[in-house]
Amino acid sequence: MRWSYIFLHWECTILLAAFLLPTFGLFDDDVIYKDLWLFPYIFIGGTILSLPTLFAYVVVFFLLDCYKVNIKWVKPILISLTVIGICITCFLLSNTWNLRFVLMYSGIAVVCGIIFKVDKK
Structure with a gap:
């Protein structure tokens, strides 16, 4: 498996997320956040708040690589871990659950996770 997938994702x-969240006005003051x-x-x-999730992501990726888990399961597991990390954070x-924010951020994470390849082919 490619370790670069972790950092690309x-x-x-x-x-x-840093570009799209303010663009679509997911914050309270639409005038300020459109800049x-x-x-x-x-x-x-976002980088600082995502570090605990990134740490868990690296550990799970390492374990999946060590145990030679089927490649078709790796990507859904890692994307799910990212979405869970977003929700917990x-x-x-x-x-509270800011549903619009969580759904938008999770959607971005899912799309980014699907785009990149995990395997070395």
Whole structure:
């Protein structure tokens, strides 16, 4: 399996989310958040908040690689782990489920996870 998949999926998800979330007005003040000057702040915040999920992702990827799990199961397991990490992070930050935010971020993570290849073929 390709270890680069981990970082491609992670970076693509954070970059797209940092660009798309303010663009579609998922924050309270639509006037402020339509400006792209917030991109670096959202990117840095997303990177920091996703580190625990990235750590779990790397551990699970390593275990799946060690136990030679069938490649068709690896991608759904890793994408599911990402979505679970997004849900847990959002809940811990706000103690509520901001469904629009979670669905948008999870959708971006699923699309990014599907785009890249896990195997070395």
